[in-house]
Amino acid sequence: MKEHLLSYTHPAENFSEALPLGNGRLGAMVYGRTGRERISLNEDSVWSGGPRSRVNPDAQEGLREVRELLKKGKISQAEQTAMAKMAGVPEGSRHYMPLGDLSLLMDHGDGEITQYRRTLDLETATARITYAAGGVTFTREILASHPAQVLLLRLSASEPGRVSFSCGLGGRDDYYDNCRPCAENGILYTGGTGSADGIFFAAAVYAVSKGGSVRTVGGEVRVEGAEEALVAVSARTSFYLEDYRQQAMADARDALKQSWEDLYGAHVADYQSLYRRVGLSLQGPGQEGDTNAGKEALLTDERLKAVKDRDDIGLMELYYNFGRYLMISGSRPGTQPLNLQGIWNEDMWPAWGSRFTVNINTEMNYWPAESGNLSECHLPLFDLLQRVCENGRKTAREMYGIERGFVCHHNTDIWGDTAPQDKWIPATIWPMSGAWLALHVFEHYEYTQDLGFLKAHYPLIKEAAAFFTEFLTEDDKGRLVTNPSVSPENTYRLPGGAEGKMCIGPSMDSQILTCLFRDAIRATELLGTDADFADTLRELLPRLPQPEIGKYGQIKEWAEDYDEVEIGHRHISQLFALYPADLITPGETPELAAAARATLERRLSHGGGHTGWSRAWIANMWARLGDAEKVYENLRTLLSASTLPNLFDNHPPFQIDGNFGGAAAIAEALLQCTVGQIRLLPALPAKWESGEVTGLRAKGAFTVDIAWEKGKLRKARITADVPGTAKVVLPGGEMQIRDLSAGECWEITG
Numbered sequence: 001m002k003e004h005l006l007s008y009t010h011p012a013e014n015f016s017e018a019l020p021l022g023n024g025r026l027g028a029m030v031y032g033r034t035g036r037e038r039i040s041l042n043e044d045s046v047w048s049g050g051p052r053s054r055v056n057p058d059a060q061e062g063l064r065e066v067r068e069l070l071k072k073g074k075i076s077q078a079e080q081t082a083m084a085k086m087a088g089v090p091e092g093s094r095h096y097m098p099l100g101d102l103s104l105l106m107d108h109g110d111g112e113i114t115q116y117r118r119t120l121d122l123e124t125a126t127a128r129i130t131y132a133a134g135g136v137t138f139t140r141e142i143l144a145s146h147p148a149q150v151l152l153l154r155l156s157a158s159e160p161g162r163v164s165f166s167c168g169l170g171g172r173d174d175y176y177d178n179c180r181p182c183a184e185n186g187i188l189y190t191g192g193t194g195s196a197d198g199i200f201f202a203a204a205v206y207a208v209s210k211g212g213s214v215r216t217v218g219g220e221v222r223v224e225g226a227e228e229a230l231v232a233v234s235a236r237t238s239f240y241l242e243d244y245r246q247q248a249m250a251d252a253r254d255a256l257k258q259s260w261e262d263l264y265g266a267h268v269a270d271y272q273s274l275y276r277r278v279g280l281s282l283q284g285p286g287q288e289g290d291t292n293a294g295k296e297a298l299l300t301d302e303r304l305k306a307v308k309d310r311d312d313i314g315l316m317e318l319y320y321n322f323g324r325y326l327m328i329s330g331s332r333p334g335t336q337p338l339n340l341q342g343i344w345n346e347d348m349w350p351a352w353g354s355r356f357t358v359n360i361n362t363e364m365n366y367w368p369a370e371s372g373n374l375s376e377c378h379l380p381l382f383d384l385l386q387r388v389c390e391n392g393r394k395t396a397r398e399m400y401g402i403e404r405g406f407v408c409h410h411n412t413d414i415w416g417d418t419a420p421q422d423k424w425i426p427a428t429i430w431p432m433s434g435a436w437l438a439l440h441v442f443e444h445y446e447y448t449q450d451l452g453f454l455k456a457h458y459p460l461i462k463e464a465a466a467f468f469t470e471f472l473t474e475d476d477k478g479r480l481v482t483n484p485s486v487s488p489e490n491t492y493r494l495p496g497g498a499e500g501k502m503c504i505g506p507s508m509d510s511q512i513l514t515c516l517f518r519d520a521i522r523a524t525e526l527l528g529t530d531a532d533f534a535d536t537l538r539e540l541l542p543r544l545p546q547p548e549i550g551k552y553g554q555i556k557e558w559a560e561d562y563d564e565v566e567i568g569h570r571h572i573s574q575l576f577a578l579y580p581a582d583l584i585t586p587g588e589t590p591e592l593a594a595a596a597r598a599t600l601e602r603r604l605s606h607g608g609g610h611t612g613w614s615r616a617w618i619a620n621m622w623a624r625l626g627d628a629e630k631v632y633e634n635l636r637t638l639l640s641a642s643t644l645p646n647l648f649d650n651h652p653p654f655q656i657d658g659n660f661g662g663a664a665a666i667a668e669a670l671l672q673c674t675v676g677q678i679r680l681l682p683a684l685p686a687k688w689e690s691g692e693v694t695g696l697r698a699k700g701a702f703t704v705d706i707a708w709e710k711g712k713l714r715k716a717r718i719t720a721d722v723p724g725t726a727k728v729v730l731p732g733g734e735m736q737i738r739d740l741s742a743g744e745c746w747e748i749t750g
């Protein structure tokens with residue numbers, strides 16, 4: 001199948017039914033309403049307030065006390081002290097905010113609306129709404145252009161002179177200060193998020209028409225009696241530009257100097273240069289009777305309801321493509337990274353501030369980037385990490401008295417805030433996110449083999465690791481452990497029945513550090529730099545605790561073999577080693593892999609995987625364990641239980657991480673890799689009977705195409721970007737690819 005279309009027969013009633021568009025920076029949710037269209041808008045730098053320094057002035061004293069209290073097992077006292085003396089002040093980093101709503105008041109009479117259709121075409125990144133009113137067919141096409149940096153709408157009708165409407169921005173009277181005509185056919189809206197050192201923004205709405213007239217009326221642009229009209233909506237902020245007002249006007253005005261055909265052509269060419277790098281085609285149950293012509297008729301919301309009772313392989317294909325679509329639409333070089341809602345949020349006070357929650361959610365957003373051949377979409381994360389690093393040095397010094405490196409806790413914001421975010425014991429004091437994010441830097445290098453990138457970004461890896469050379473403390477077995485920390489966001493039960501959250505040396509921390517030290521050492525070798533620092537890390541590395549097996553045959557989550565209070569907890573941090581890391585593999589650590597399986601089974605048999613992102617993580621873990629049927633089952637549950645009508649992931653509420661985690665799991669079923677090893681079809685579900693994937697990427701800068709039929713490999717092709725050697729693991733054996741030169745490819749036919 002070729003699944004690229006989301007399709008509906010009714011307008012969106014709410015955000016969860018509206019369709020997302022984005023050019024990386026500007027986001028839009030299209031409701032597709034007939035009388036009064038609503039398109040909710042975002043610009044990725046519209047965040048509340050300015051940068052702040054929030055380190056608790058009592059933090060160092062608190063740190064000493066908390067460490068001692070934890071060592072003595074006085075958990076509750078330690079937690080109370082930590083919240084009072086270590087949590088950031090004031091509480092809370094900045095949050096993401098909407099830009100406003102574009103409304104279009106359509107003037108097509110009161111006739112009955114018939115033949116309504118609303119689609120989002122992932123191949124062209126274009127939303128399209130058509131319906132008939134009073135015998136005339138009206139069409140609205142909407143896209144977010146990256147080349148033109150505007151949201152564009154084309155409105156047309158089947159009869160000349162019938163396109164009449166008013167359009168303008170609203171919905172944000174709480175922070176728009178000004179709205180004035182800036183041209184005969186354009187309005188400029190300006191505002192700020194309420195604080196003098198915060199972010200100011202400007203949005204412009206311009207329109208042009210073929211036939212009829214365009215003029216501004218009040219705070220809107222009015223088009224009357226046209227054959228066709230184009231509307232451009234732009235937005236710029238002071239976060240990126242000093243002359244953001246001028247630029248907002250120029251964006252919209254200049255875009256409309258071009259024809260729709262040119263604008264559309266440039267948009268599609270730009271978008272497809274990313275989207276078409278990967279092609280996925282799955283064949284299996286649920287596709288009987290589907291034809292290409294009939295595909296138009298498949299309604300996305302109905303498929304989602306039906307997938308509870310029937311297989312729909314095509315929907316999985318669509319979900320993968322949608323994940324890539326969201327990545328391209330929400331994260332481009334130079335933009336902000338994807339937050340909890342990507343870039344799509346219409347709430348003034350969104351859930352969890354729609355921030356960067358960096359104890360899993362932001363990282364998960366980028367899991368499919370490299371394998372999905374969207375490496376450059378990963379870059380905004382490193383720009384944010386740069387800001388985190390700068391602030392985090394200060395936090396390391398002021399909060400922990402550590403002069404080297406940087407630290408960040410479980411949330412950050414557009415300014416790269418690094419102080420503990422809130423007062424929530426299961427999450428707040430967790431100094432590991434800088435370390436986890438730094439792993440993404442090295443991962444980007446591993447996939448691209450871009451030494452220039454590694455050189456430029458190596459300081460992030462180095463400083464993330466350097467912090468821990470001072471922060472780690474010795475446990476009673478002489479091992480090096482974090483203190484204080486948490487196993488994100490879980491609660492344990494002490495033998496006496498009391499509960500605890502904060503602890504010394506949770507398993508995930510040691511796993512993250514094992515990977516970070518390994519990557520940092522490797523980076524120094526590749527760059528021929530910092531030999532002394534590498535030696536320090538080589539000494540510390542063997543002293544980090546390794547994953548251990550507990551009384552249920554599970555991977556221990558904490559240093560002690562505690563029970564969890566909520567056995568089916570959504571976080572499965574102790575399996576970081578299995579995915580995203582590669583410290584546990586069925587081939588190399590079979591006992592730990594069996595324990596990882598026991599851990600997953602234990603979580604799942606107690607209601608685990610109840611949030612979308614958790615379900616998606618679980619699917620990835622099953623893929624790593626090579627359990628194809630469990631991958632399938634969990635992907636299907638992700639679709640049936642945690643997916644909203646517009647295909648957005650549902651926490652609940654909407655949270656985009658599951659979309660990316662789910663997309664990553666689909667790729668993970670088809671291809672897994674470490675540097676030097678490429679596994680083809682490692683967890684191919686039986687129901688993906690036949691199929692093909694082209695353009696996936698593997699570490700070592702390889703591009704991989706795989707075709708299979710009735711569950712058997714039919715053909716594979718591996719192309720090297722740079723000279724390379726790798727072991728290829730096939731379903732039935734292994735082969736060695738030796739010394740491919742740049743551009744050369746290796747093929748096998750099954």
Ligand code: FUC
Nearest residue numbers: 340352357361489570611
């Ligand atoms: C973590 C998760 C929650 C949610 C929040 C944004 O705190 O435990 O489930 O995803 O981030």
